[in-house]
Amino acid sequence: MKKLFLFLLVSLLFICFGCKKQNQTAPVITSGDTVTAEKSVVTASHYLGSSNEYKTPYFIFQGVIDTPKIIIDGGIHGDEVAGYMACDTLVRYLKVTKGTVIVIPRLNKPACLALKRGLKNDFNRSFPGTPNSSEYEFRLAFEFMRFIDSIRPVAVINHHEARNKYDPEEYKKNPDKAFGQVLITCLTPSEDMLITALNNLNDLIQNPVYKFTIQYYPIQPNHSLDNIVSKLHVKSYTVETYRGFLLPDRIKMHIQSDESFFKTIGIEYSLQSLN
Numbered sequence: 001m002k003k004l005f006l007f008l009l010v011s012l013l014f015i016c017f018g019c020k021k022q023n024q025t026a027p028v029i030t031s032g033d034t035v036t037a038e039k040s041v042v043t044a045s046h047y048l049g050s051s052n053e054y055k056t057p058y059f060i061f062q063g064v065i066d067t068p069k070i071i072i073d074g075g076i077h078g079d080e081v082a083g084y085m086a087c088d089t090l091v092r093y094l095k096v097t098k099g100t101v102i103v104i105p106r107l108n109k110p111a112c113l114a115l116k117r118g119l120k121n122d123f124n125r126s127f128p129g130t131p132n133s134s135e136y137e138f139r140l141a142f143e144f145m146r147f148i149d150s151i152r153p154v155a156v157i158n159h160h161e162a163r164n165k166y167d168p169e170e171y172k173k174n175p176d177k178a179f180g181q182v183l184i185t186c187l188t189p190s191e192d193m194l195i196t197a198l199n200n201l202n203d204l205i206q207n208p209v210y211k212f213t214i215q216y217y218p219i220q221p222n223h224s225l226d227n228i229v230s231k232l233h234v235k236s237y238t239v240e241t242y243r244g245f246l247l248p249d250r251i252k253m254h255i256q257s258d259e260s261f262f263k264t265i266g267i268e269y270s271l272q273s274l275n
Helices: 002-024 081-093 109-114 136-151 168-173 192-204 224-232 247-265
Strands: 027-030 033-036 046-048 056-062 065-073 094-104 155-162 182-185 213-216 235-242 268-271
Touching (some): 065 081, 065 247, 081 094, 081 235, 136 224, 155 247, 192 235, 235 247
Parallel strands (some): 065 094, 155 235, 182 213
Antiparallel strands (some): 094 268, 182 235
């Protein structure tokens, strides 16, 4: 009986240890993709929305010379996972030697946690926001606009994903439809910064199927990009990848788009794990 008791005790401890280890490395299911999430070694010391339900961390990477500045955000829509996973990679591996890069991986954190495009409202259509709204999306939009204004970056880059790949003929029929493999602007003709960033991005992509193009999206008064441009007079662009591609490829393309804008505006940096 004593030997049996010891055997059962050891077995129980082994099972408990195994369950604990499994919980630490459990796969995260995101939009049909299975990804093993690793704990980040970076600790955030900055938060947007500090006393609200949408409180979310952001990370500042600053060189000896702190200009130019750029803001990178993901997770405006909580089910568009490649964008905020790309931001996670930047947070983990980015090193800036000149300029300032501010990364907000999950701007709409409640929607990201729920893996939904939005909760009660579409956050991307809640701009410019209102500070005293009973619905958090409008308060968050107001606070994000105020945050951008306090930084005055050269550009704000928003990461999104689309269910349809860009097709020029389809775009002619539906110019206000979201497409993948595009850099979206609300201005026409396209600014030199965007054209240069597009060329830099496509230089990094060998497979022509993955190449990007510029899409002019008709101005919407409640969209984030349009309000950043029209009210703050800060350049802002949206990166849309096509969800039909594999998740690792989409993450990589988001990172490459960030690098393209870094190069365009003069950020000096390294991505240690990607060298």
